[in-house]
Amino acid sequence: MPNVKCLDPGASPLHFFGAEVRRLREEAGLTLAQLGGIVYLTGSMLGQIETATKTPKDEHIPRIDAALGADGALVRLWEMAKRQRLPSWFRRIADLEATASEIRTFQAQLVHGLLQTPGYAREVLGVMHQVDLDTQVDARVGRQSVLSRENPPLLWVVLDEAVLHREIGGREVMGRQLAHLLDYRDVDEVQIQVLPFTAGRHAGLLGSFTLFSFEDNGNVAYMEGYDEGWATVNTKEIKARSLRYDLLRASALPPVDSAELIARVMEERYEHVPDTRRGPVA
Template identity: 40%
Template structure:
């Protein structure tokens, strides 16, 4: 993609009758930087430089639209491929153990997360990474948005990433997102004990053709799983996490409690109490009986033993 980007810049530059030095003057970089871009050597262009080149060469957003693909090449193959799958998925199911998933992060929270755990050479690179993450969220507002189901470990709420102000804003974002028709948020409380995905995160993607892909990730690694048998195993693991989590309505109550800084005195209800309270909430809202993990069961159908 960097080579394609460079070839487009060169073609547009020649068509505009500009030398590399003249183009460099227009976008405020030295001519050798233009040489590097055209040859796909050296550092990849920044988003701002891609935008400046687009304007200077009258590219009608061609270079701006190519830039995310160029920048994505900086990620490992498995991470890049996962992002490509995610952009086409019709259902995204995620479990997060430590931080809010990228699709639901606020800009300030994303900046705090991306500032640590990665080696970024400049503040500019950090802002580019934040912009790229925010850009991926835009799909949630489109007509072909995926169904998003997120299970958050209780630790995600308790850790004030970026400080109390940033965290409060982030919790508000979760509450707002959960009100959207295609987004469900659940909390997995500490008292559920050990489970199969401790220490990492899990995402299961459903593609337009019905096939599924799984992705696991830790602090410094990730693994894309495409083998159907393995994916089915991870999908089952996710369903177990979803069933063990608080129902959606109770999960939102817990988020509000933490947001109001009352969580130290909040007692997580027992499993039987959760089901009773959840049933009351569903009855008040006109819903059906509750099934494991907070899913509703149509009236008149048995939910099993």
């Protein structure tokens, strides 16, 4: 007998939605593979939707609803479910980074975690607590392996110019950090833009945020908090943040000009001369 995962419909609206899909599927006498053949999704994907380990795209819902004879009930339920905050396990940033096909992020205070050097990461993570700091740093640096895999996500980063001037860990740490950013100048999958002080007011004044896009999953908007992250798959909110991000990208310097600004700040502020002979990171 197959190992069927028990569902907890009360865990979150996303769990309740998945439980309803399973209930209707079982009432229809369909296996995951059979339903998948009808709605053009894999049985594995449907199983992950039922167990709330993946979120479907909006376009999937009417097909599933029609195939299960739900008469619009699943469509209405999904409109409610996607407006709620995702369950805490879904907000794990490493999981989102590891499965995304594209990551777009605006950073107002710090270098993004996927681009942090170990020294910079140690200073950031150790601000309040030193317990298990080595483990935390290793975990953060370990996340960066997604950028060197065979099929990496597209990472597009807009950094506020303040990030370059905020001296985290002293001149040596900052010099190495900015040099590390320049290592990505010739890496097509990593694009870095700097939003200059001269941009004045801009669409990111309310703070940092990240947008994750997936091949077969609903997109996710994410923001860090002091205690935990906030994430949503609400189409309306993702659209609003996508517009905000596009405006930021349009206001920022082009990648080439951004690299020149990073190099200038690195030399003038941190007395660290960029090494133009270094090739792109692996």
